[in-house]
Amino acid sequence: MIKHLLILGGGTAGTIMANNLRRRLPASDWHMTVVDRSDKHLYQPGLLFLPFGKYEESDIIRKTCDFIPEGVTFTQAEVDQIIPENHEVTIKGGSTLKYDLLIIATGCRTAPEETAGMLGPKWRVNVHDFYTLDGSRALREKLKSFTGGRVVVHINEMPIKCPVAPLEFTFLADTFFREQGVRDKVTLTYVTPLSGAFTKPKASKKLGHLLGDKGIELVTDFVVEKVDQENNKLVCFDGREVPYDLLITTPTNMGDEAVRRSALGDDLDFIATQKHTLQSVEYKDVFIIGDATNLPASKAGSVAHFESETLADNILLHIAGKPLKEEFDGHSNCFIESGNGKALLIDFNYEYEPHEGPFPFPFGPMRLLEESRVNHWGKLAFRHIYWNVLLRGWPLPGISRQKKKPADA
Amino acid sequence: MKKTIAGTEIDVNEEGYLADATQWNEAIAAAIATEEGIGALTDAHMKVVIYLREQQAKGASLTIRSMGKSGVVTTKELYDLFPGGPLKKSSKIAGIPKPVGCI
Numbered sequence: 264m265i266k267h268l269l270i271l272g273g274g275t276a277g278t279i280m281a282n283n284l285r286r287r288l289p290a291s292d293w294h295m296t297v298v299d300r301s302d303k304h305l306y307q308p309g310l311l312f313l314p315f316g317k318y319e320e321s322d323i324i325r326k327t328c329d330f331i332p333e334g335v336t337f338t339q340a341e342v343d344q345i346i347p348e349n350h351e352v353t354i355k356g357g358s359t360l361k362y363d364l365l366i367i368a369t370g371c372r373t374a375p376e377e378t379a380g381m382l383g384p385k386w387r388v389n390v391h392d393f394y395t396l397d398g399s400r401a402l403r404e405k406l407k408s409f410t411g412g413r414v415v416v417h418i419n420e421m422p423i424k425c426p427v428a429p430l431e432f433t434f435l436a437d438t439f440f441r442e443q444g445v446r447d448k449v450t451l452t453y454v455t456p457l458s459g460a461f462t463k464p465k466a467s468k469k470l471g472h473l474l475g476d477k478g479i480e481l482v483t484d485f486v487v488e489k490v491d492q493e494n495n496k497l498v499c500f501d502g503r504e505v506p507y508d509l510l511i512t513t514p515t516n517m518g519d520e521a522v523r524r525s526a527l528g529d530d531l532d533f534i535a536t537q538k539h540t541l542q543s544v545e546y547k548d549v550f551i552i553g554d555a556t557n558l559p560a561s562k563a564g565s566v567a568h569f570e571s572e573t574l575a576d577n578i579l580l581h582i583a584g585k586p587l588k589e590e591f592d593g594h595s596n597c598f599i600e601s602g603n604g605k606a607l608l609i610d611f612n613y614e615y616e617p618h619e620g621p622f623p624f625p626f627g628p629m630r631l632l633e634e635s636r637v638n639h640w641g642k643l644a645f646r647h648i649y650w651n652v653l654l655r656g657w658p659l660p661g662i663s664r665q666k667k668k669p670a671d672a
Numbered sequence: 673m674k675k676t677i678a679g680t681e682i683d684v685n686e687e688g689y690l691a692d693a694t695q696w697n698e699a700i701a702a703a704i705a706t707e708e709g710i711g712a713l714t715d716a717h718m719k720v721v722i723y724l725r726e727q728q729a730k731g732a733s734l735t736i737r738s739m740g741k742s743g744v745v746t747t748k749e750l751y752d753l754f755p756g757g758p759l760k761k762s763s764k765i766a767g768i769p770k771p772v773g774c775i
Contacts, residue, residue, distance in 0.1 A: 420735065420736065420737055421735065456736065458757060458760055464686060464687075484756065484757045484760070486736050486747070486751075486758075488747075488748075500747050500748055500750075500751040500758075501751045501755060501756075515737075529738075530737065530738055530741055531737070557733070559733060
């Protein structure tokens with residue numbers, strides 16, 4: 264009898280898995296379905312650039328079904344509950360999908376409702392976010408007419424998707440305000456619940472000067488008790504306050520609401536996942552990939568991509584009844600925009616923190632943990648790689664799923 | 673690296689977090705608390721410290737949020753007990769690794 268592989272989520276991770284596995288699972292044995300609530304695929308790194316007018320919406324949105332391969336059914340629907348005991352997923356509106364194997368790639372979302380006062384009357388008036396298309400769009404309009412004042416870029420709590428994005432936003436804002444000729448009328452403050460803008464020793468040593476050089480004030484160990492919209496200030500649990508004229512916050516990130524309805528997640532709705540195999544801790548026919556996992560890896564597209572290579576192999580091993588590869592090492596790779604047309608590149612995993620060296624080949628052309636124009640061009644070029652190589656489930660040249668051991672390790 | 677805390681030589685990382693949670697004892701906790709400016713550890717402090725060690729042993733990732741919802745302590749109380757970095761200082765005193773960031 265033909266079996267059914269069901270993929271929940273048609274974002275980065277789900278789309279890569281659909282492409283990779285359709286090539287490797289015989290159509291005569293396996294039917295495949297991708298379910299997503301949206302029929303639009305958003306290039307999420309673009310949300311960082313949209314507010315500054317560097318990208319247009321047409322650059323970062325495509326039709327989901329254009330990236331779902333032939334032989335995979337795409338269903339636009341809202342998942343109600345995942346019921347692993349019955350090997351089924353219920354859809355809002357009443358239908359039920361049975362599966363033999365399930366891949367959960369439902370990602371994460373911002374949850375501004377988790378913080379007292381965040382969703383008050385000034386939400387998207389002078390309290391903004393850039394992690395959603397609506398938010399990024401509204402912020403773009405706000406920045407167009409912003410002539411000066413206290414700008415505060417803020418992380419509410421960890422973990423967040425693309426953990427360096429708020430810092431990149433701060434650097435890009437510094438450049439933006441310079442270009443607008445109003446930098447001298449703007450104070451920029453970066454507020455984080457962590458102990459520094461960079462918390463790993465090597466990165467901190469190498470990059471710690473960046474904020475000071477750009478005249479960005481840093482406020483650390485700041486966990487927000489509430490957003491006081493009436494008085495335009497952030498209030499910390501320890502009593503400290505940070506006033507703002509424009510707040511650009513990164514709300515708490517949580518897993519999909521379907522995960523909560525299914526009681527499958529932790530207190531942030533992230534799902535217990537085996538860190539080296541990507542199999543569910545509880546259910547052997549369920550695998551989790553990307554931002555939906557509870558893994559101590561970054562929530563980022565590069566991580567989903569590296570995971571996908573291990574996961575695809577493990578799905579085949581699982582079908583064959585063989586032991587899974589204990590392979591995924593937390594590999595993460597990301598560009599960090601540092602403003603003025605430059606960027607940094609970092610590469611790390613569960614074990615090794617970001618370090619220096621050439622990337623991806625022994626001769627470069629890029630250098631890790633160093634600011635350069637080449638890295639910035641790499642970041643811009645990556646959008647094309649994303650649409651044409653990464654989503655199609657192909658490996659990236661020179662960049663293996665497991666991190667190469669650093670030279671000094 | 674090695675460091676002598678409360679008369680015992682133990683392994684710590686460059687930021688002073690214990691490299692091996694099993695080397696921990698209450699005297700070490702008290703000494704680190706003094707170093708961190710927390711002062712004498714009360715029952716309320718120790719309740720948090722013991723909870724942190726239990727959770728860490730289970731492999732749970734520890735956050736201010738999970739602490740606040742643990743029923744052991746509220747977020748506000750955590751700040752009052754360990755001012756100036758509640759999770760960082762309490763983790764150090766509990767002899768478990770520093771809570772992780774990204775870079």
